[in-house]
Amino acid sequence: xxxxxxxxxxxxxxxxxxxxxxxxxxxxNAADINFNVGSKEMxxxxxxxxxxxxNSPEIYGTTSSSLKREVKKYADRCDLRF
Numbered sequence: 001x002x003x004x005x006x007x008x009x010x011x012x013x014x015x016x017x018x019x020x021x022x023x024x025x026x027x028x029n030a031a032d033i034n035f036n037v038g039s040k041e042m043x044x045x046x047x048x049x050x051x052x053x054x055n056s057p058e059i060y061g062t063t064s065s066s067l068k069r070e071v072k073k074y075a076d077r078c079d080l081r082f
Contacts, residue, residue: 023053023060024067031074044078051075051082 027050034043054063054071063071075082 021064021067024050024063024071027053028070028074035077040078044080047071047074047078047080051080054082 027046031043031046031050034040034046050071053060054068057063072082
């Protein structure tokens with residue numbers, strides 16, 4: 001029983017970390033698409049969502065530092081604070 005508990009906990013913990021990065025990445029991809037079509041207002045809304053996701057590890061899990069740097073670049077582009 002003890003041999004199964006640790007792998008089970010690891011398997012449950014991994015998707016949380018992966019999901020946090022994917023939520024932020026999806027939001028930044030949507031922002032990028034909106035920047036490309038000229039919809040800055042919608043793009044900055046997506047960046048704002050990415051900021052919330054990156055700053056809420058208790059909800060979305062931890063976000064990698066490289067992805068946080070990318071969020072910072074987008075936030076500067078929209079004149080948002082990160």
